[in-house]
Amino acid sequence: MYAVIMAGGSGTRFWPVSRRDRPKQFLAIGTDRPLLVETVARLDPLVPLERILVVAGAHHADTIRALLPGLPPDNLLIEPCARNTAPCVGLAAAHLAARDPDAVMAVLPADHHIGDPARFRALIAAAADRARRGEIVTLGIRPTRPETGYGYIHFDRTDTVDIDGVAACRVERFVEKPPREVAEQYLASGRYLWNSGMFFFTPRRILADIGRFLPATRARLDRIAAAIGTPAYAETLEREFAATEAVSLDYGVMEHADRVRVVPAAFGWNDVGHWAALADFGDVDDRGNVLRGDTVIVDSHGCVVQSEGPLVALVGVHDLVVVATGDAVLVCPKDRAQDVRRVVDRLAARKREDVL
Amino acid sequence: MYAVIMAGGSGTRFWPVSRRDRPKQFLAIGTDRPLLVETVARLDPLVPLERILVVAGAHHADTIRALLPGLPPDNLLIEPCARNTAPCVGLAAAHLAARDPDAVMAVLPADHHIGDPARFRALIAAAADRARRGEIVTLGIRPTRPETGYGYIHFDRTDTVDIDGVAACRVERFVEKPPREVAEQYLASGRYLWNSGMFFFTPRRILADIGRFLPATRARLDRIAAAIGTPAYAETLEREFAATEAVSLDYGVMEHADRVRVVPAAFGWNDVGHWAALADFGDVDDRGNVLRGDTVIVDSHGCVVQSEGPLVALVGVHDLVVVATGDAVLVCPKDRAQDVRRVVDRLAARKREDVL
Numbered sequence: 120m121y122a123v124i125m126a127g128g129s130g131t132r133f134w135p136v137s138r139r140d141r142p143k144q145f146l147a148i149g150t151d152r153p154l155l156v157e158t159v160a161r162l163d164p165l166v167p168l169e170r171i172l173v174v175a176g177a178h179h180a181d182t183i184r185a186l187l188p189g190l191p192p193d194n195l196l197i198e199p200c201a202r203n204t205a206p207c208v209g210l211a212a213a214h215l216a217a218r219d220p221d222a223v224m225a226v227l228p229a230d231h232h233i234g235d236p237a238r239f240r241a242l243i244a245a246a247a248d249r250a251r252r253g254e255i256v257t258l259g260i261r262p263t264r265p266e267t268g269y270g271y272i273h274f275d276r277t278d279t280v281d282i283d284g285v286a287a288c289r290v291e292r293f294v295e296k297p298p299r300e301v302a303e304q305y306l307a308s309g310r311y312l313w314n315s316g317m318f319f320f321t322p323r324r325i326l327a328d329i330g331r332f333l334p335a336t337r338a339r340l341d342r343i344a345a346a347i348g349t350p351a352y353a354e355t356l357e358r359e360f361a362a363t364e365a366v367s368l369d370y371g372v373m374e375h376a377d378r379v380r381v382v383p384a385a386f387g388w389n390d391v392g393h394w395a396a397l398a399d400f401g402d403v404d405d406r407g408n409v410l411r412g413d414t415v416i417v418d419s420h421g422c423v424v425q426s427e428g429p430l431v432a433l434v435g436v437h438d439l440v441v442v443a444t445g446d447a448v449l450v451c452p453k454d455r456a457q458d459v460r461r462v463v464d465r466l467a468a469r470k471r472e473d474v475l
Numbered sequence: 476m477y478a479v480i481m482a483g484g485s486g487t488r489f490w491p492v493s494r495r496d497r498p499k500q501f502l503a504i505g506t507d508r509p510l511l512v513e514t515v516a517r518l519d520p521l522v523p524l525e526r527i528l529v530v531a532g533a534h535h536a537d538t539i540r541a542l543l544p545g546l547p548p549d550n551l552l553i554e555p556c557a558r559n560t561a562p563c564v565g566l567a568a569a570h571l572a573a574r575d576p577d578a579v580m581a582v583l584p585a586d587h588h589i590g591d592p593a594r595f596r597a598l599i600a601a602a603a604d605r606a607r608r609g610e611i612v613t614l615g616i617r618p619t620r621p622e623t624g625y626g627y628i629h630f631d632r633t634d635t636v637d638i639d640g641v642a643a644c645r646v647e648r649f650v651e652k653p654p655r656e657v658a659e660q661y662l663a664s665g666r667y668l669w670n671s672g673m674f675f676f677t678p679r680r681i682l683a684d685i686g687r688f689l690p691a692t693r694a695r696l697d698r699i700a701a702a703i704g705t706p707a708y709a710e711t712l713e714r715e716f717a718a719t720e721a722v723s724l725d726y727g728v729m730e731h732a733d734r735v736r737v738v739p740a741a742f743g744w745n746d747v748g749h750w751a752a753l754a755d756f757g758d759v760d761d762r763g764n765v766l767r768g769d770t771v772i773v774d775s776h777g778c779v780v781q782s783e784g785p786l787v788a789l790v791g792v793h794d795l796v797v798v799a800t801g802d803a804v805l806v807c808p809k810d811r812a813q814d815v816r817r818v819v820d821r822l823a824a825r826k827r828e829d830v831l
Contacts, residue, residue, distance in 0.1 A: 134788075135786075135788070415818050415821050415822060417814065417817045417818055417821065418811075418814070418817075426804075428802075429785070429799070429800075429801070429802055429803050429804050430491075430802060430803040430804070430822075430827070430830050431803075431804045431806070432490075432491070432803065432804065432805050432806070432818040433806050433807065434805070434806070434807035434808075434811050434814050434817065434818060435807050435808050435811035435814060436795070436806055436807060436808060439792070439806065441804070441806050443785070443799070443804045444785075445785070446784075446785055446786065447785050447786040447788065448782075448785050448786070448787045448788065448797070448799045448804050449788050449790070450787070450788070450789050450790070450792055450795065450797050450806055451789065451790035451791050451792060452790075452791050452792060455774075455790050455791035458773065458774070458790050458791060459790060461773045461774075461790060462771050462773055462788040462790060465771050465773065466771060466786075471786070474786050
C-alpha cells in the first residue's frame, strides 16, 4: 500500500496565516505541526515514508523537503502547473505503475484533520484490501449537518461487503455540492455520506478508468510514463501535463466509474475549510473559545483566536474569529469565515503583494 | 492670560496604544498630532507658547520636551508625584503668582478634543476676561446625552452676565457623576452642563480659595513658592508636594467656592474617554466606520479601527473597536470600550510588563 498525498492546494480562507507561498497544508491550523506533517505522521506505521508520494507544484518543493526531510527524493512528484486532481492522481498512478501496477494507492488530501488516527488507519487498511481486487474504494464521512460545501455520495446499504469487520457499500452516485434543502433531505435519508476526497485503487484500475473517461489525458499520461527515468522526462512532463484537461477526479472519473465502494467512516474528520472549523476540533475552553498563542480573554465566548505573535485581547465579544500575524489582523464572525477570501481578493486588486 | 495644561494623566482605556510610559495625552487618538500638541496648537494665537505652562510627572518630562520643543524650560513644571488636580493647579498658581499674581490662568486638560478651535478661543477669551475681576469661571458643555461618566454643573440662567456677547451664568452647584435616572433629569431640565474641567482664575483667587478650603495644602504650596528660584526648590518641592492631600480641584475647591460663573459652551468638545469616542469626532466613512491606518473593510459598519502598523481586515462585523499595534491587538464592542482597563488589570496581574 502506497499513499499519494495531494499537496498542491492554494487556499485563501486561512488568511492572514496562509499566504500565496504558505498555503494551508504547510501550516499548523489548530494543530501543533503543519497539516502535511500531521497527514504523514498519522499513516505511521501503516504506510512508511518510503511508500508515500507527495504531489505538489514546483514552487512548494523546497517547503515540502524541509517539512518531510525523510521523504525519498523520488517520492516528491512535481506538477509543472495546477490541473486539478484528475491529472494529479494520474501522474502519481503513472509513477506507481512503473514501480508496481498492482500495488494499492491511497489518495489523500494533505490538509485534513483526523481526530482518531488509529480508527483512520484501520479503515484505510480495509479500504486498501478491497481496492487490491481492482475495485475503487472511497471513504464517506457520516454527515452531521446539512453541509452545502461538500460533495455527497449516495450509497446502497443493501449491497454491502464485509472486510474484516469493516462495511463497504456499493456507491450509487457521486453528487456535487447540493443546495440547502437537498442537503437536508440527504442528511435525513441516512443514505448519503460526505465525499472525503480519499480514494483507494490500483494504478492499473485508475489508469484504465482515466483511459475510459478522459482518453486524451490518458494518452498524455502514457507519454509521461514512457519518459520516466529518461533524460526527456522533465521536458515531456512540462509539455504533456500542461496540455491535460483541468478536471477533478470526482467529476472526471468517479461520477462515471462502476464497481465503486464506499466505507462509511467516523473518525473525527474535518476538512479544515475555514477558521471557524477550529471550533469543531481544537481545544475548547469552558466558555467555548479556541485559543492559540498569546491571548487575554475578558467576558467573551465562542471565539476562535489564533496569534502568531501579537497579544490578542478580547473584551465582551462572542462567536468571532480573530487571527493575528506579525503584519496583519483578521476579525470576522464565525459564520462569515468563508468570506475571508473576499479580503484576499480585495488585497489582490490593490496589489498588496506584501500581505498576499 | 496664561494657560496651564495638566498633562499628568495615566489612562488605561486606550490600551494597546496607550502604555504606562505613553499615556493618552502623548498619543494621536483620532487626530493627526498627539493630543497635547493639539491642545497647545489650538491656543495659538491667543496664548503663545511663552505663556503656556505644562504640569506633568518627571518621567514624562523628556516626552513633553520632545513634543513641544519651543516650550521654555521654566514652563515645564514637574510634579514629584501624582496628587490629583488641586495640588497640581496650586503648584502652577504658585509659580504664576511669582510672575504676575493678577494674570489670568486658564487651566486646561491636555487630552481633550475640540472640534471648533476658533469658537473655543472666543469663549476662553471671554472667560478669562471675567476671571480677571477675581471670579472663578468655568466652561460647561451643553449635554447631548444622559452621560453618567461626567460631573455636571447646575447653573442659574436668571443670573447671567454678558461678556462681549458671551453669556456667563452663576454656578449654583457642582455635582459628581450622577446615576442614569438623575442624568436623564439633568438633561431634560436644561439647567445642567457637563463639567469640562476647564477653569479660569487669577493665581491670587485660586490660592485664596485653596487656603480657605484646603489650608494644609495652601501652607505647603507657600513653602514651595518661597523656594522658587533658590537651590532649595527641588528638595522643598519633593517634600511638600508629596505631603499634600490628593484631591481634585472640583471636589476640594469648586464645590465650596462662591462667585463662580459658567460659560455654556458648544464647540465640538469630546473628552476622548475611550476608543468608541472616536466615532463621535473622527472622519466617518459612508458606512459609519472610523478608520485610521492600514485597513481592509468588507461588509462592516459602525466600527472604530486604528492600526499602528499591521493591516487590519474586517469581514461582516459591526460596532466593534479594533486596535492593532506592533505587539498587541484589541477587539471589543463599542459599548464595552470602557472595559478595556480590565485587560490592563489582567495584564498587570500577569506581570506582562512588555505590553503595559
